[in-house]
């Protein structure tokens with residue numbers, strides 16, 4: 573899809589009705605996808621910030637994050653394979669960074685598979701820097717996580 577199609581994109585809070593489409597994207601995107609219960613819990617946690625990007629009636633992407641005192645944590649982000657490369661994840665990240673700034677976060681943290689170069693490049697574009705690694709953090713396949721941080725102050 574081209575950049576122009578982003579003018580049709582709407583970003584809202586995640587709702588229970590979005591979960592079936594979100595789970596389909598999640599299953600198409602990760603080796604160890606989140607369960608419906610994990611997403612469901614995020615909808616009701618006080619520290620949770622969730623967003624869904626829609627193009628027309630379709631869910632095109634989503635992001636789950638938490639704000640814990642002055643730390644932001646990006647927990648999950650995926651874009652439907654049909655809509656990748658069109659700037660949707662970038663818009664979701666911009667949105668969440670602005671929520672975190674407004675919420676007085678000093679830093680934003682995330683973990684990503686070492687081999688996920690697309691995501692690592694994307695986060696670097698937003699100024700995230702390598703903080704360290706967590707050994708064998710992921711299962712199926714077992715892989716280290718890269719921990720990245722964006723300082724907001």
Ligand SMILES: CC(C)(COP(=O)(O)OP(=O)(O)OC[C@H]1O[C@@H](n2cnc3c(N)ncnc32)[C@H](O)[C@@H]1OP(=O)(O)O)[C@@H](O)C(=O)NCCC(=O)NCCS
Pocket residue numbers: 601602649650651652655656657658659660661662663683684685688689690691693694695697
């Ligand atoms: C990672 C993902 C969310 C990116 O979504 P997207 O909407 O395609 O991303 P965008 O179009 O906003 O691109 C953002 C940046 O990512 C990087 N990127 C995107 N697609 C890329 C590709 N095919 N190859 C290399 N880098 C790529 C680029 O840096 C890009 O910025 P640019 O367009 O200015 O060069 C999407 O590929 C996805 O859902 N992947 C599977 C799930 C996943 O890995 N989630 C992240 C886990 S932490």
